Amino acid sequence: MDHYNGPIHFLSYSLSGAMEDTYTNPRIHTCTFWRPCRHPDSNGGLCGTIINCITVAAHFRNGHGLVDLRRKDHVICEWSGCSKKISRHNFVRHVREKHLCHRRP
Numbered sequence: 001m002d003h004y005n006g007p008i009h010f011l012s013y014s015l016s017g018a019m020e021d022t023y024t025n026p027r028i029h030t031c032t033f034w035r036p037c038r039h040p041d042s043n044g045g046l047c048g049t050i051i052n053c054i055t056v057a058a059h060f061r062n063g064h065g066l067v068d069l070r071r072k073d074h075v076i077c078e079w080s081g082c083s084k085k086i087s088r089h090n091f092v093r094h095v096r097e098k099h100l101c102h103r104r105p
């Protein structure tokens with residue numbers, strides 16, 4: 001990593017890899033809001049992983065198995081108190097905007 005340029009470089013790299021399918025309009029986020037994930041985990045509690053706009057796609061893919069759903073499938077947002085039905089490819093955007101305080105530019 002001789003040419004590692006610090007956090008900015010790292011985040012843009014993460015975006016290009018993790019968001020391509022779940023978020024079709026990737027942009028660099030300036031959001032700095034972090035909060036615990038309130039989706040249920042496999043033990044019946046809440047997940048609790050600290051996520052933000054940038055890590056949410058990878059988190060739901062790796063932690064909640066979102067990757068195997070087809071784009072047109074609908075999913076129920078199980079975020080505590082939400083229960084909204086959304087199409088799978090809008091799911092990450094929904095979580096960002098409704099639960100992570102993301103503002104559209």
Ligand SMILES: [Zn+2]
Nearest residue numbers: 037039047063
């Ligand atoms: Zn989670």
Ligand SMILES: [Zn+2]
Nearest residue numbers: 077079082084
């Ligand atoms: Zn929701």
Ligand SMILES: [Zn+2]
Nearest residue numbers: 029031053102
């Ligand atoms: Zn954001």
